[in-house]
Amino acid sequence: MRTLIVSDVHANLNALEAVLRDAGQGAPIDSVWSLGDCVGYGPEPGECIACLKGFDAVMIAGNHERAATGAIGTEDFNADAAAAAQWTKARLTPDEGAFLDALPEVERRDDVTLVHGTLRWPIWEYLYSAEAALGHFALQETPFGLVGHTHVPMLALEEPESPEGCRLYRLDDGETVDLDRNQRIVLNPGSVGQPRDGDPRASYAVYDSGSSAITLHRVEYEVATTQELMAEAGLPRWLIERLSVGR
Ligand code: ZN
Numbered sequence: 001m002r003t004l005i006v007s008d009v010h011a012n013l014n015a016l017e018a019v020l021r022d023a024g025q026g027a028p029i030d031s032v033w034s035l036g037d038c039v040g041y042g043p044e045p046g047e048c049i050a051c052l053k054g055f056d057a058v059m060i061a062g063n064h065e066r067a068a069t070g071a072i073g074t075e076d077f078n079a080d081a082a083a084a085a086q087w088t089k090a091r092l093t094p095d096e097g098a099f100l101d102a103l104p105e106v107e108r109r110d111d112v113t114l115v116h117g118t119l120r121w122p123i124w125e126y127l128y129s130a131e132a133a134l135g136h137f138a139l140q141e142t143p144f145g146l147v148g149h150t151h152v153p154m155l156a157l158e159e160p161e162s163p164e165g166c167r168l169y170r171l172d173d174g175e176t177v178d179l180d181r182n183q184r185i186v187l188n189p190g191s192v193g194q195p196r197d198g199d200p201r202a203s204y205a206v207y208d209s210g211s212s213a214i215t216l217h218r219v220e221y222e223v224a225t226t227q228e229l230m231a232e233a234g235l236p237r238w239l240i241e242r243l244s245v246g247r
Pocket residue numbers: 008010037062064149151
């Protein structure tokens with residue numbers, strides 16, 4: 001079984017389609033897991049929801065799903081994110097809104113737990129630090145965890161013997177993580193639709209249950225096409241510009 005792992009698609013259909021093409025090369029994808037923030041920032045929220053539903057994707061909610069339906073306010077968002085959330089909310093159909101509202105914040109598939117931020121604070125906490133990773137690991141009942149939210153591809157290894165208790169690594173294009181049930185990990189596949197690690201290419205991962213490994217991938221997409229759609233929609237300028245630089 002090959003599972004495509006995407007996160008933070010952020011209504012960027014061009015990027016999502018490039019990922020689906022790239023991931024399906026060579027061998028087919030059997031399932032899709034989406035780790036939240038499929039909407040917000042980008043120009044095609046309904047199209048991205050439909051695309052993921054078309055793959056019968058396992059989907060969880062991030063802060064942007066919650067803001068897009070009004071389930072949470074945007075007081076904690078910066079001005080650009082709040083403006084994009086309002087734009088998204090106005091654009092969603094009632095059915096799309098109801099679908100997003102019904103998404104859970106945590107899912108489990110066999111040995112893997114899926115959550116947008118951390119298990120400690122599912123839609124809000126960024127798993128950037130050893131402290132956040134330890135807080136998350138304390139609640140992770142499976143050997144393997146998947147998170148998004150930071151838009152930076154990363155691996156955290158639990159190491160109870162070490163002083164920090166865990167180690168964090170950035171993940172590069174093509175890097176493979178072999179899964180071992182005795183080594184608890186949490187992995188972030190990076191962002192499909194708005195990468196923030198200085199590399200503008202869409203980021204995603206593939207979980208191969210046959211070889212028990214997860215591989216990180218980057219793929220180029222038509223950034224300018226997404227930017228044109230965002231400009232036509234009147235979305236904030238910085239959100240448009242940052243896609244060129246991956247910040
Ligand atoms: Zn996000």
